[in-house]
Every structure is written in C-alpha cells, then in structure tokens.
Amino acid sequence: MGVTVSIPTQLRGVTGGDAEAQVSGGTVGEVLDELFDRYDDLRDRICEDGGLRRFVNVYVGGEDIRFLSGLDTEVADGDEVKILPAVAGG
Numbered sequence: 001m002g003v004t005v006s007i008p009t010q011l012r013g014v015t016g017g018d019a020e021a022q023v024s025g026g027t028v029g030e031v032l033d034e035l036f037d038r039y040d041d042l043r044d045r046i047c048e049d050g051g052l053r054r055f056v057n058v059y060v061g062g063e064d065i066r067f068l069s070g071l072d073t074e075v076a077d078g079d080e081v082k083i084l085p086a087v088a089g090g
Contacts, residue, residue, distance in 0.1 A: 001077040001078055002022045002023055002024045002077060003022070003023055003024065003025060003031050003075050003076075003077070003078075003079050003080070003081055004020055004021070004022055004079075004080045004081070005020060005021045005022075005023055005031060005035055005080075005081045005082075005083065006019070006020050006080060006081070006082040006083065007019055007020060007021065007083060008082075008083060008084055008085065010085055010087065011042060011045055011046070011083065011085070014039055014041040014042050014045060015039045015042065016039075018039075021035055021038060021039075023035055023038070025075060026074060026075065027069075027071065027072050027073060027074055027075060028058060028060060028065055028070075028071050028072070028073045028075060028081060029071035029072060031075055031081055032046075032047075032058075032071070045085075046083060046085065051070075051071070052071070053085075055085060055086035056083065056084070056085045056086070057083075057084045057085070057086065058081060058082070058083055058084070059081070059082040059084065060073055060075055060079055060080070060081055061079060061080070
C-alpha cells in the first residue's frame, strides 16, 4: 500500500504535474528520500543543509512533524504526508 505524499501546486512543476505520489518508508525522512529519487529537483525546493527549509511544513496525519520527531517521525502504510511550503500573501 505505501504512504501517500500530497504535493502542493507550487511544487508540481518539478513533479511533472503529479499532485501525489505513492512511496514507501518507515520515517518521513525515508519517504522524502524515495520521493527525491523519483523527482530529483524536488530536493532543492524543500531541503537545505540536510534538513527541511525553514518555511516548508510537513504534516503526517494532520500533525506538524516539527512537533513530533522531525524527519524521524514514523509513518505506516496508509498514512498521508503533506508538504506545505509557506506562501506569502497580503
């Protein structure tokens, strides 16, 4: 079954328009690594210095991973991971 990663509109240019991807992994970090294997340019858009960019939020089951275990947050088959970069507006 795997984990479903929801990809926001702002990042779909580097995913060929894909809105979501099915990947596997036991932690958010492993899920993202598999996602980066599939969409190499995505890494530079959401990561820097070995971690998430400051204004990129990642959620598992509606919970921000920054308040869980970060990239070590565990995921299970059927979980949904959402990537949400902050967007300026006004």
